[in-house]
Amino acid sequence: MHIADGILSNEVCLGAGVLAAGAIGLSLRKLNDTVSLRTVPLTGMMAAVIFAAQMVKFPLAFAPAYGHLLGGVLAAIVVGPWAGCVAMAIVLFLQMALFADGGWLAYGANALNMGVVGSLGGHAIYSIISRRFAGPRGKIAGAVVAAWLSVVAGSALFSVEFALSHRGGEFDLPKLFAVMTTLHSLVGVGEALITGGVVSYLLAVWPDLIDAPSRPPGVIAGLGRVVWTGAVVALAVAAFLAPFASEGADALEQTAERFKFDKFERTPVALVLPDYEVPIPGVDVSTGAWHKLSVALAGVFGTSAVLGISLVLGRVARTRLAARDAEATHAG
Amino acid sequence: MPGDFLDRYSLGNTVCHRLPPTLKIVLAAAVIAGCALLPVAYWPAHGCLACLVFVGLSLAEIPLSYLVHRLALFLPLVLVTALSVPLSRGFAGGWEIAATVVIRSLVAFLAALWLVSTTPFDRLLAAMSRLGMPRLFSALLAFTYRYIYVLFDELARMKTAQRARTFGKRSAWQRWTATTRLVGLLLIRALNRAVRIHGAMVSRGWRGDMRTLD
Known part of the structure; x- marks a missing residue:
């Protein structure tokens, strides 16, 4: 997921860098105003936790491969959006500086896709959902949905950055978008499962750690609405418009054939984009049927998986809490 | 955890290790930015930068096995991303862009690796905050x-x-x-x-x- 140098154009790197620097700078200032002296130990420790937790391998049930946590949403839920954003920026900086994981020029883009979107946007979605449904179930559902959406939104952002870097007709944004969001709607299920599992564990053993989010500050609420709407629109585009876009291309080809516009001839776009340790072999989305099917499947699968995870984890946490309460009354 | 678990080879004592950290940051940044600013398929300059980085790495006495190990993790991702350019043109063109993407990533990756492998992290941080972090x-x-x-x-x-x-x-x-x-x-x-x-x-x-x- 870390973008290396040379993949994105210099202009895109610069733009993403300015955006990321703005978000991180704002978070640092907010942190200094609110928690002041505790900023360094609390945020630094959270960054170290995310760094270590990313190295913990989660076994995948169906494949001899491993998945791992990204952590933006988890950090934001536990220590708040501002500290979460700074912690992710620190983690990504250390990975870049120590492991050469992600390029120096592409740091802004990496921080934006994985840090800012995950913590600020993810926390906004989390607080919207968890304030609507009270109790542990709302918190878990919020964490699960936010984790899934943060991964999908990050991949959508990457495909926009990549398409902006390679204008001049090599890449077809809707198709790139469809491939990236399809792949990451699967990757995101892992992130959602891990984040939801950790949050439900924390709620069971230390419920006070994650208290109900108060009214989010204005900027965050606004950003939340933007991310929420953006994600829904993006998914809608991926799910509904992308198939039509390819149909539109076919129609264009027919027109071109009829009018003998040879210059409209299109070569099929096939992209192979790897992720994490699991290289996914060529997904050819140029043929219409598979394309539509994959996008539709991804939408249906992702949504139902996220709903299912929230329901199951919510029930588990509720029974666990109930058992704990019963034990407490018994002991008392 | 062993002390060199995160930044291996940074505690050596070669010419590169003895250079002032600020200078090393400026050098690495110049190589990375220079490579990014070069036009597509300007091979002599790309070759010079690549040679420079390899000379730096060998002066720093970083073992080849370590480099090969790191590159084996890094190159597949970059190669696949770069190959998607000719792939999207039906292998009819775009090879020069793909090669430039690979060279740029490689030089930037190795320059960053050289910087980290020749400077202990605390000194790197001190130099960076002197440079305005x-x-x-x-x-x-x-x-x-x-x-x-x-x-x-x-x-x-x-x-x-x-x-x-x-x-x-x-x-x-x-x-x-x-x-x-x-x-x-x-x-x-x-x-x-x-x-x-x-x-x-x-x-x-x-x-x-x-x-x-x-």
Whole structure:
């Protein structure tokens, strides 16, 4: 997921860098105003936790491969959006500086896709959902949905950055978008499962750690609405418009054939984009049927998986809490 | 955790290790930016930069096996991304763009690796804050770098304890939930530790900024 140098154009790197620097700078200032002296130990420790937790391998049930946590949403839920954003920026900086994981020029883009979107946007979605449904179930559902959406939104952002870097007709944004969001709607299920599992564990053993989010500050609420709407629109585009876009291309080809516009001839776009340790072999989305099917499947699968995870984890946490309460009354 | 677990070879004593860190940061940044600004398929200049980086790496006496190991993790991702350019043109063109993308990534990756492998992280941080990195950000980086070692030791102890308690064949679901609890418990322990560290820092006169000896 870390973008290396040379993949994105210099202009895109610069733009993403300015955006990321703005978000991180704002978070640092907010942190200094609110928690002041505790900023360094609390945020630094959270960054170290995310760094270590990313190295913990989660076994995948169906494949001899491993998945791992990204952590933006988890950090934001536990220590708040501002500290979460700074912690992710620190983690990504250390990975870049120590492991050469992600390029120096592409740091802004990496921080934006994985840090800012995950913590600020993810926390906004989390607080919207968890304030609507009270109790542990709302918190878990919020964490699960936010984790899934943060991964999908990050991949959508990457495909926009990549398409902006390679204008001049090599890449077809809707198709790139469809491939990236399809792949990451699967990757995101892992992130959602891990984040939801950790949050439900924390709620069971230390419920006070994650208290109900108060009214989010204005900027965050606004950003939340933007991310929420953006994600829904993006998914809608991926799910509904992308198939039509390819149909539109076919129609264009027919027109071109009829009018003998040879210059409209299109070569099929096939992209192979790897992720994490699991290289996914060529997904050819140029043929219409598979394309539509994959996008539709991804939408249906992702949504139902996220709903299912929230329901199951919510029930588990509720029974666990109930058992704990019963034990407490018994002991008392 | 061994002390060189994060930045291996940074404690050597070669010409490159003895250069002032500020100069090394400027050099690496110049190589990375220069390579990014070169036009597509300007091979002589690309070749010169690549040679420069390799000379630097060999002067720093970084073992070839280590480089090969790192490149084996790094190159596949870049190659596949670069190949998507000719692929999207039906292999009719775009090879020059793909080659430029690979060269740029490679030079930038190796230059960054050279910088980290020749400079201990604390000196790198001090030089970066002299070059204008916000003080709070470098204080956070130093703190996180310190406690990554502690948390990795903690994680290793927890894993050993978990293995000692559980044996026999377990289902994928059981392994998954056990790993989730591992992460959750690590988080709780780390946050408790952060509270203790904060108390210790305040009692030693912590005023919100890191003070170093140089």
